[in-house]
Amino acid sequence: MRKIECISVFDMLKVGVGPSSSHTLGPWRASQRWIDELKKKEIFNEVEAIHIDLYGSLSLTGKGHATDIATILGLCGHDPVTMDIDIINPEIDKIRETGKLSLNAERTIDFSIKDDVKFNKNFLEFHPNGMTFRATLKNGKKTSSSFYSIGGGFVVKKERKNASKKIKSFMEFPFSIEKATELLEYCDAEDKTISEIVLENEKSLRSEKEIDDGLRDIWKVMLESMYIGCHTEGTLPGGLNVKRRSFEMHQRLIGDEKYDSPESWITAIRRTEVKFRQILKWVSCFAISVNEVNASLGRVVTAPTNGSAGTLPSVMMYYMVIENHEATFKDLKRFMLVAGEIGSLFKKGATISAAMGGCQAEIGVSSAMAAGGLTELLGGSPAQVLMAAEIAMEHHLGLTCDPIGGLVQVPCIERNAMGAIKAINAAEIALESDATKAKVPLDKVIATMWDTAKDMNSKYKETSEGGLAVKVNLSDC
Numbered sequence: 001m002r003k004i005e006c007i008s009v010f011d012m013l014k015v016g017v018g019p020s021s022s023h024t025l026g027p028w029r030a031s032q033r034w035i036d037e038l039k040k041k042e043i044f045n046e047v048e049a050i051h052i053d054l055y056g057s058l059s060l061t062g063k064g065h066a067t068d069i070a071t072i073l074g075l076c077g078h079d080p081v082t083m084d085i086d087i088i089n090p091e092i093d094k095i096r097e098t099g100k101l102s103l104n105a106e107r108t109i110d111f112s113i114k115d116d117v118k119f120n121k122n123f124l125e126f127h128p129n130g131m132t133f134r135a136t137l138k139n140g141k142k143t144s145s146s147f148y149s150i151g152g153g154f155v156v157k158k159e160r161k162n163a164s165k166k167i168k169s170f171m172e173f174p175f176s177i178e179k180a181t182e183l184l185e186y187c188d189a190e191d192k193t194i195s196e197i198v199l200e201n202e203k204s205l206r207s208e209k210e211i212d213d214g215l216r217d218i219w220k221v222m223l224e225s226m227y228i229g230c231h232t233e234g235t236l237p238g239g240l241n242v243k244r245r246s247f248e249m250h251q252r253l254i255g256d257e258k259y260d261s262p263e264s265w266i267t268a269i270r271r272t273e274v275k276f277r278q279i280l281k282w283v284s285c286f287a288i289s290v291n292e293v294n295a296s297l298g299r300v301v302t303a304p305t306n307g308s309a310g311t312l313p314s315v316m317m318y319y320m321v322i323e324n325h326e327a328t329f330k331d332l333k334r335f336m337l338v339a340g341e342i343g344s345l346f347k348k349g350a351t352i353s354a355a356m357g358g359c360q361a362e363i364g365v366s367s368a369m370a371a372g373g374l375t376e377l378l379g380g381s382p383a384q385v386l387m388a389a390e391i392a393m394e395h396h397l398g399l400t401c402d403p404i405g406g407l408v409q410v411p412c413i414e415r416n417a418m419g420a421i422k423a424i425n426a427a428e429i430a431l432e433s434d435a436t437k438a439k440v441p442l443d444k445v446i447a448t449m450w451d452t453a454k455d456m457n458s459k460y461k462e463t464s465e466g467g468l469a470v471k472v473n474l475s476d477c
Contacts, residue, residue, distance in 0.1 A: 004173075004176040004177065004178045004348075005178075005348060006172075006173045006176075006201070006205075007340075007344035007347060007348070008201075008202060008205055008340070009198065009202060009215075009336055009337055009339075009340030009341070010214055010218075010340075011152075011154070011340075011344070012152065012302075012303070012304050012339075012340040012343040012344055012347070012369075013218050013301050013302065013303055013304075013312075013336060013339075013340055014152070014153050014301065014302045015080070015081045015217070015218065015221050015299065015300075015301055015302075016028075016080045016081065016153055016299070016300065016301075016302055016306060017070075017080045017083070017085060017088075017297055017298070017299055017300075018293065018294030018295060018296065018297055018298050018299075018300055018306050018309070018408070019064075019065055019066060019294050019295050019296075019297065019306060019307070019407070019408040020065040020066075020067075020305070020306045020307055020408055021151065021152050021153040021302040021304075021305040021306040021307070022057075022129055022149045022150070022151045022152070022153075022305065022353050022354065022355060022462075023057070023058055023061060023062060023065030023066075023067045023070075023129070023149070023462075024065055024066050024067060024069075024070040024080075024306065025070070025080055025153040025302065025306060026129065026147075026149025026150075026151075026153050026154065026155050027054075027058065027067050027070045027071045027074070027131055027147075027149055028070040028071065028073060028074040028080050029074065029080075029149075029153060029155050030071070030074070030131060030133075030147035030149065030155045031070075031071045031072075031073075031074025031075045031133070032074045032079070033147065033155065034075075034133040034145050034147070035074075035075065035077070035103075035104050037145055038135065038143075041143070043135075043137060043143065044103075044104075044106075045107065046137040046138050046139065047103065047109065047135045047136075047137060047138075048109065048135075048136050048137060048138050049109060049110060049111075049116075049135070049136040050075065050101075050103070050109065050111065050116065050133065050134065050135050050136075051116045051117075051118070051133075051134040051135075051136075052068075052071050052072075052116065052117045052118070052131065052132075052133055052134075053118050053120055053131065053132040053134070054067055054068070054071075054117070054118065054119050054120060054130075054131050055120045055122060055123060055124045055129075055130040055131065055132070056120075056121075056122070056123035056124060056127075056128040056129060056130055056355070056463075057123075057128040057129050057355035057461065057462045057463055058128075058129050058130065058131055058149065059119040059120050059121050060121060060406065060462075060463040060464055060465065061403060061406030061462055061463065061464050062119055062406070063119070063406055064238060064403065064405050064406030064407035064408070064464075065406060065407075065408065066297060068113065068117045068119075069088070069092055069297075071117070071131070072092065072095065072101070072111075072113065072117070073088065073091065073092075075101065075103060075104070076091065076095075076101060076102055076103070076104070076105060077102070077103075077104040077105035077106070078091075080299075085297060085298060085299055088297055092113070095111060095113060096113055099111065099112055124146070124148075126148055126158065127148035127149075127150060127355075127356070128353075128355035128356060128458075128461065128462070129148055129149040129150065129151075129353065129355050130146060130147075130148050131146065131147055131148075131149070132144055132145070132146040132147075133145050133146075133147075145157075149353075150351075150353050150356070151304070151305060151347075151351060151352040151353025151354070151355070151356065151361065151362075152302050152304045152305050152343075152347070152352045152353070153302050153305075154347075172204075173201040173204055174200050174201055174204055175197050175200060175201055177197075177201075177341070177344075177345070178345075178348055178349075179345070179349070179443045180345055180386050180389075180441065180442035180443045180446070181441070181443055183197065183341065183345070183382070183386070184382055184383060184386060187382040188382075193334070193376060193382060194337075194338050194341060194372070194376060194382050194385050194386075195333070195334040195335075195337040195338050195376060197341075198337040198338065198340065198341045199211070199337055202337070211333075212329070212333065215329075215332065215333055215336050216329065218301050218336065219313075219316075219332055219336075221299060221300065221301050222290070222300075222301050222303075222312070222313035222316070223262045223263075223266075223313070223317075224262055224299075225289070225290045225293045225294070225298065225299065225300045225301070225309070225313070226262075226286050226289050226290055226313055226314070226317065227262040227265055227289075228289075228293050228298065229244075229246045229247075229288070229289025229290055229291075229292045229293045230246050230247065230249075230250035230285065230286075230289045231247065231250070232244060232247060232292070232293075232296075233247040233248070236292060236295050236296060236407075236409055237295075237296060237297075238295070238405065238407045238409065239405060239407075240404060240405055240407055240409055240410060242295075242409045242410060242413075244292050245288055245292075246285050246288045246289035246292055249281065249284070249285040249288070250285050250289070253272065253278060253281060253282060253285060254268065254269065254272065255272060257269070257271055257272060266317075266320060266321060269282070269321045270321050270325050274321075274322060279318070279322055280421060282317075282318070282321070282322070283314050283315070283317075283318050283417065283420050283421060283424065284314075284417035284420070284421070286310070286313065286314035286317045286318070286420070287310035287311060287313075287314035287416040287417040287419070287420045288310065288413055288414070288416065288417055289310070290309050290310035290313055290314065290416065291307075291309060291310040291408070291412065291413040291416045292413060294306050294307070294309050294310070294408060295407065295408050295409050295412075295413065301313070303339070303343075303366055303369065304343040304346075304347070304352045304362070304365055304366060304369065305352060305353075305354070305362045305366070306408070307354065307359075307362050307363075307408050307412050308362040308363045308365070308366035308415075308416060308419065309366075309416070310413075310416035310417070310420070311363065311366035311367055311369075311370050311416050311419040311420045311423060312339055312366055312369060312370045312373070314370075314416070314417070314420040315370035315371075315373070315374050315420050315423050315424060316332065316335055316370075316373070316374075318374075318420070318424060319331070319335070319374060319377055319378075323377075323378065324377075327377075331377055334373070334376055334377060335373035335374070335376070335377055336373065338369075338372050338373040338376050338385060339369035339370060339372060339373040340369070341372075342368055342369045342372040342373075342386075342389045343365055343366075343368075343369045345442070345446060346361075346365045346368065346393075346446055346449070349443070349446040349447060349450060350446050350447070350449045350450035350453065351450065351453055352365050354401035354461060354462040355401075355461050355462040355463075356453055356461065357449065357450070357452070357453030357456070357461070358398070358399055358400045358401045358452075358453060358456050358460050358461050358462075359396075359399040359400055359401040359412075359415060360393070360396045360397055360398060360399040360449055360452065360453070361449070361453060362401070363396060363399060363415045363416065363418070363419040364392070364393050364396030364397070364399055364419070364449065365393070366416070366419055366423075367392040367393065367396060367419035367420070367422050367423045367426070368388075368389040368390070368392040368393040368396075368423075368426075369389070369423075370392070370419070370420060370423035370424075371388040371389050371391065371392035371422075371423040371424075371426040371427050371430070372385045372386065372388055372389040372392075374388070374423060374424065374427040375387075375388040375426075375427040375430050375431060378427060378431055379431070380427070380430060380431050381435060383435035383436055383438075384430045384431060384433070384435040385430070386435070386441075386442045387430040387433060387435040387438050387442070388423075388426045388427045388429070388430035388431075389426075389442055390438065390440055390441065390442040390444075390445045391426035391429055391430060392419075392422055392423050392426040393442075393445050393446070393449060394440060394445050395422055395426075396419070396422070397445070397448060397449060397452055398452055398456070399415075400456065400460035400461075400466070400467050401460060401461055401462040402460055402464065402466055402467025402468045402469045402470075403462065403464055403468075403469060404464070404468055404469050404472050405464065405469070406464045406469075410468065410472075411468060
């Protein structure tokens with residue numbers, strides 16, 4: 001029987017700390033995995049010194065993505081899901097001042113951030129996002145281990161083409177899906193929606209209560225990131241002096257409505273008289289707010305990455321505050337199940353890493369995920385859902401990743417708003433179409449995206465060596 005990677009919605013939608021899933025969350029997780037390796041080898045207590053080598057894209061844009069900080073926090077034993085983000089800067093400052101690092105919060109070793117984290121511009125053979133952890137033991141022996149952050153917080157030990165062999169998720173789903181055509185065939189044969197098919201797969205991994213609780217937790221982080229972004233003013237860190245825009249946008253839109261929590265905020269937005277132009281402004285405000293939080297080392301949900309974290313929640317909020325004021329958790333659940341499955345199709349058939357495929361792999365995929373989820377909620381058939389996802393990606397093909405200063409700010413934040421608007425537009429077009437006569441099937445656009453990724457010049461793949469990143473003079477910012 002064919003072995004197909006089983007990717008859960010909770011793999012595609014993960015809680016983490018910004019600004020990047022591949023450059024922040026992935027290296028953070030790699031640090032934790034290296035600690036586990038040292039313990040399994042029973043040499044953790046023998047470690048006397050450690051050194052981190054960051055390669056390729058992790059080096060070229062690592063400073064702007066806080067890759068060095070993320071790896072250090074992982075070595076200190078902090079978890080990106082639970083860590084109090086307010087202590088990140090004090091923790092790093094303490095290590096800089098003392099020259100000491102508390103390894104996994106268990107034992108203290110000498111460590112210099114300046115000398116023991118090295119940014120190497122050369123690329124490792126297997127993936128642009130490579131890193132190697134090295135340790136010197138008390139007896140003078142050395143040990144090392146390399147990891148590759150392949151996008152969306154996924155970390156593997158081997159190259160992309162063999163990465164699946166190292167992923168433990170090769171169990172059998174009730175509905176094994178590698179391509180969109182297979183998903184559609186299951187929907188037709190079982191007379192189920194896409195969310196129902198995906199739910200059956202999820203139930204083979206965990207109870208429905210665990211699924212519901214997990215999705216509620218994910219939505220809570222999404223909602224809070226929108227709320228925090230809309231209520232925080234000032235300038236984003238990093239040196240570009242980018243002013244937060246969602247605060248003033250939100251003030252103008254919300255007016256005099258009263259509320260005291262993220263949940264009551266939703267009700268307040270529903271009470272506002274939303275006119276046509278305001279719909280676009282609200283969606284943009286939601287998306288921008290999330291990615292301003294992300295750019296500030298805040299907590300967001302990868303969807304499918306941190307750099308594209310604003311698209312999915314902003315489209316879901318659009319549905320809740322514009323399309324359906326009676327929306328419930330059931331709607332939210334369907335939306336996320338569909339979005340997660342569409343994201344997994346892109347991960348299996350192409351990539352969700354900007355370092356591999358440019359921004360089409362991040363904003364493009366997030367827009368496709370959101371378009372599919374929204375289409376099902378608006379009553380679209382499974383075929384229309386897949387058509388919406390295809391339309392959204394089709395109009396992101398070739399989108400490069402050229403962050404100015406290596407920061408996930410310009411043009412990244414605005415691109416989330418554009419991805420959200422395109423997702424809504426794609427859903428509306430699909431709903432007005434006969435999806436059985438689609439000229440471009442989703443599988444074809446996924447394959448095209450991967451071909452485009454392979455053809456794309458490497459300087460447009462999250463290196464800050466091409467595009468806007470070299471056209472804008474940082475001294476003028």
